[in-house]
Amino acid sequence: xxxxxxxxxxxxxxxxxxxxxxxxxxxxxxxxxxxxxxxxxxxxxxxxxxxxxxxxxxxxxxxxxxxxxxxxxxxxxxxxxxxxxxxxxxxxxxxxxxxxxxxxxxxxxxxxxxxxxxxxxxxxxxxxxxxxxxxxxxxxxxxxxxxxxxxxxxxxxxxxxxxxxxxxxxxxxxxxxxxxxxxxxxxxxxxxxxxxxxxxxxxxxxxxxxxxxxxxxxxxxxxxxxxxxxxxxxxxxxxxxxxxxxxxxxxxxxxxxxxxxxxxxxxxxxxxxxxxxxxxxxxxxxxxxxxxxxxxxxxxxxxxxxxxxxxxxxxxxxxxxxxxxxxxxxxxxxxxxxxxxxxxxxxxxxxxxxxxxxxxxxxxxxxxxxxxxxxxxxxxxxxxxxxxxxxxxxxxxxxxxx
Amino acid sequence: xxxxxxxxxxxxxxxxxxxxxxxxxxxxxxxxxxxxxxxxxxxxxxxxxxxxxxxxxxxxxxxxxxxxxxxxxxxxxxxxxxxxxxxxxxxxxxxxxxxxxxxxxxxxxxxxxxxxxxxxxxxxxxxxxxxxxxxxxxxxxxxxxxxxxxxxxxxxxxxxxxxxxxxxxxxxxxxxxxxxxxxxxxxxxxxxxxxxxxxxxxxxxxxxxxxxxxxxxxxxxxxxxxxxxxxxxxxxxxxxxxxxxxxxxxxxxxxxxxxxxxxxxxxxxxxxxxxxxxxxxxxxxxxxxxxxxxxxxxxxxxxxxxxxxxxxxxxxxxxxxxxxxxxxxxxxxxxxxxxxxxxxxxxxxxxxxxxxxxxxxxxxxxxxxxxxxxxxxxxxxxxxxxxxxxxxxxxxxxxxxx
Numbered sequence: 001x002x003x004x005x006x007x008x009x010x011x012x013x014x015x016x017x018x019x020x021x022x023x024x025x026x027x028x029x030x031x032x033x034x035x036x037x038x039x040x041x042x043x044x045x046x047x048x049x050x051x052x053x054x055x056x057x058x059x060x061x062x063x064x065x066x067x068x069x070x071x072x073x074x075x076x077x078x079x080x081x082x083x084x085x086x087x088x089x090x091x092x093x094x095x096x097x098x099x100x101x102x103x104x105x106x107x108x109x110x111x112x113x114x115x116x117x118x119x120x121x122x123x124x125x126x127x128x129x130x131x132x133x134x135x136x137x138x139x140x141x142x143x144x145x146x147x148x149x150x151x152x153x154x155x156x157x158x159x160x161x162x163x164x165x166x167x168x169x170x171x172x173x174x175x176x177x178x179x180x181x182x183x184x185x186x187x188x189x190x191x192x193x194x195x196x197x198x199x200x201x202x203x204x205x206x207x208x209x210x211x212x213x214x215x216x217x218x219x220x221x222x223x224x225x226x227x228x229x230x231x232x233x234x235x236x237x238x239x240x241x242x243x244x245x246x247x248x249x250x251x252x253x254x255x256x257x258x259x260x261x262x263x264x265x266x267x268x269x270x271x272x273x274x275x276x277x278x279x280x281x282x283x284x285x286x287x288x289x290x291x292x293x294x295x296x297x298x299x300x301x302x303x304x305x306x307x308x309x310x311x312x313x314x315x316x317x318x319x320x321x322x323x324x325x326x327x328x329x330x331x332x333x334x335x336x337x338x339x340x341x342x343x344x345x346x347x348x349x350x351x352x353x354x355x356x357x358x359x360x361x362x363x364x365x366x367x368x369x370x371x372x373x374x375x376x377x378x379x380x381x382x383x384x385x386x387x388x389x390x391x392x393x394x395x396x397x398x399x400x401x402x
Numbered sequence: 403x404x405x406x407x408x409x410x411x412x413x414x415x416x417x418x419x420x421x422x423x424x425x426x427x428x429x430x431x432x433x434x435x436x437x438x439x440x441x442x443x444x445x446x447x448x449x450x451x452x453x454x455x456x457x458x459x460x461x462x463x464x465x466x467x468x469x470x471x472x473x474x475x476x477x478x479x480x481x482x483x484x485x486x487x488x489x490x491x492x493x494x495x496x497x498x499x500x501x502x503x504x505x506x507x508x509x510x511x512x513x514x515x516x517x518x519x520x521x522x523x524x525x526x527x528x529x530x531x532x533x534x535x536x537x538x539x540x541x542x543x544x545x546x547x548x549x550x551x552x553x554x555x556x557x558x559x560x561x562x563x564x565x566x567x568x569x570x571x572x573x574x575x576x577x578x579x580x581x582x583x584x585x586x587x588x589x590x591x592x593x594x595x596x597x598x599x600x601x602x603x604x605x606x607x608x609x610x611x612x613x614x615x616x617x618x619x620x621x622x623x624x625x626x627x628x629x630x631x632x633x634x635x636x637x638x639x640x641x642x643x644x645x646x647x648x649x650x651x652x653x654x655x656x657x658x659x660x661x662x663x664x665x666x667x668x669x670x671x672x673x674x675x676x677x678x679x680x681x682x683x684x685x686x687x688x689x690x691x692x693x694x695x696x697x698x699x700x701x702x703x704x705x706x707x708x709x710x711x712x713x714x715x716x717x718x719x720x721x722x723x724x725x726x727x728x729x730x731x732x733x734x735x736x737x738x739x740x741x742x743x744x745x746x747x748x749x750x751x752x753x754x755x756x757x758x759x760x761x762x763x764x765x766x767x768x769x770x771x772x773x774x775x776x777x778x779x780x781x782x783x784x785x786x787x788x789x790x791x792x793x794x795x796x797x798x799x800x801x802x803x804x
Binding site: 307320321 | 485521631727733751795
């Protein structure tokens with residue numbers, strides 16, 4: 001059960017974007033597992049990909065295609081990651097692009113392929129190719145909901161959001177979907193996300209906006225520290241609303257994109273494998289943001305902290321121990337102050353006499369928990385979002401392929 | 403159930419070392435929870451401690467005492483870590499030293515205190531102090547077995563080993579005990595270990611031997627990446643065998659100490675919380691040893707790798723993904739070769755055509771699994787020992803304080 005997350009059904013179409021989903025029989029029965037997103041001619045595209053050196057074949061192909069042409073189609077399959085598949089996997093990803101380019105009358109370089117699912121199995125190219133004509137015949141502007149469902153793997157719930165703003169008197173729509181529940185860690189995660197807007201944005205500006213937004217959103221979540229081979233996030237701008245975004249007026253637009261990304265990134269944590277709690281690790285008073293992030297990540301990834309959260313056990317010693325092993329230069333434990341929710345536990349390294357176990361218990365029993373750590377060595381801060389570590393995390397990942 | 407580990411009952415006394423255990427009622431009922439180790443006058447002592455900045459009060463006190471005097475007594479309690487206890491915790495550790503020094507007729511600085519157990523609760527000093535006279539009255543040379551049991555917390559089995567070598571015609575005995583099952587990670591772990599020998603070794607040489615040995619043994623194990631607040635390892639040399647170890651003849655001695663430490667370190671992994679498998683991550687062909695260690699640790703700590711191990715699932719993609727996210731400069735995935743046991747899976751980045759899932763399954767079903775990763779970028783190697791991640795890990799850590 002995802003933590004305080006429902007499937008957002010109010011998705012707005014984005015002019016210039018059409019989507020189709022269907023069951024290509026790649027792995028799943030009785031649900032769609034293939035998604036085609038068509039971008040209108042003249043759309044801009046920005047993307048970020050996994051930094052994992054073992055990136056999947058589709059990531060390699062998408063990176064290369066994006067660098068050489070304007071994308072017209074995004075081709076996404078769930079159930080098979082096409083990762084760890086060597087040269088045959090690369091050939092498979094390219095073959096899918098060639099087939100879709102032929103059917104869609106564009107160049108193969110204008111196709112960006114994406115895959116998510118089991119690693120190390122060859123992609124059944126023939127099944128993907130066979131499904132393409134049917135997909136192209138069924139492209140629709142209002143298919144975002146189906147798209148959010150078609151890309152799910154261990155997700156228990158679809159993740160999607162729309163937002164509208166007005167730019168220069170013109171209405172701009174932003175709609176995004178995402179999938180991901182495990183192998184989630186900054187830079188990035190076993191996640192795919194597709195976001196589109198009908199604003200017109202120069203590709204360089206679009207990429208720079210995306211980079212800044214990702215740093216504040218998708219790169220601040222972690223479920224298990226395992227970055228994936230397939231993470232990809234695409235932001236497309238069709239320009240069909242007539243609204244033009246440039247350096248002079250991009251602040252509101254960037255803010256809106258960030259809201260969509262924040263919702264989607266936190267949705268991934270709320271639906272984290274086995275999650276029963278949504279946890280914010282707020283690190284303040286660090287020397288710089290990088291330091292705050294390292295501390296936040298160390299606490300967020302500690303199996304001992306995460307199992308204590310699962311048990312609603314205010315075992316704050318585990319939080320301090322995780323802070324203490326963050327690789328922070330000359331950490332002065334007598335400057336560290338710690339809160340669970342609004343309850344002060346440790347003040348400048350010393351246990352607070354007013355603290356009683358019952359107070360911590362109240363905070364830990366919530367399904368949304370704030371851990372606030374004031375380091376007392378600077379003014380930088382960062383928040384990391386994570387979830388707890390439950391029996392179900394082990395179960396889901398032990399049985400994933402069975 | 404610990405993986406292929408039984409409680410080694412053949413422990414040899416070490417001349418000059420006497421031990422006493424008893425139930426001081428600190429936390430546990432029906433078992434001993436206090437250990438006093440007496441070192442004969444003139445013994446040398448070397449030690450390594452946790453590098454966690456939030457180190458426990460006894461670690462602070464032991465470090466300081468060891469720097470200023472020759473230890474006569476080690477005082478160990480289980481059930482309460484005396485960590486995160488601030489100034490009162492420091493005062494408690496010192497009060498225990500004062501009481502034992504008085505009863506044992508030495509200086510307080512000659513006492514090294516150690517604690518292991520729950521973090522964040524004040525140590526019941528009065529219970530420790532009340533037990534000391536009885537402890538001193540019951541010191542015995544052949545109490546090593548009882549000592550190994552008295553320091554256990556979530557351990558399911560005592561960990562101990564003796565070894566004898568001959569130096570210059572004289573027999574030298576080395577006996578060691580250790581505890582630890584969770585919060586285990588290099589530098590170091592929620593572990594305590596006490597090793598003694600009747601050889602005579604200069605304290606500086608003893609410390610240098612210990613440092614080198616720890617680097618190859620205790621610093622190569624990881625269970626959950628959580629380094630502890632309390633880790634301490636003491637190596638004492640009483641000199642009572644008459645054998646003198648110096649720089650010219652220390653190789654055999656160091657090798658013997660290393661065998662004892664290796665046994666104890668691996669015993670901790672075999673008894674890792676919830677462990678069902680003992681896993682060796684062997685990284686070869688790295689640029690340097692540090693790089694090999696980083697890769698080995700990343701794989702060993704991956705929750706996805708560890709849950710796959712628990713499930714006996716040859717999901718090797720997770721191993722590659724973990725290698726790929728190791729922070730290694732310019733990792734060339736097309737140089738990486740991977741074996742599970744003797745089964746070759748990936749050769750220079752490409753899946754091997756001879757590999758079939760059944761072969762991987764055979765390897766993964768073993769209770770001792772070797773993962774061998776040849777990086778193809780140098781000649782350095784390192785092995786990391788770890789265990790799998792099971793339902794019981796979550797259970798043990800969720801219920802630890804209940």
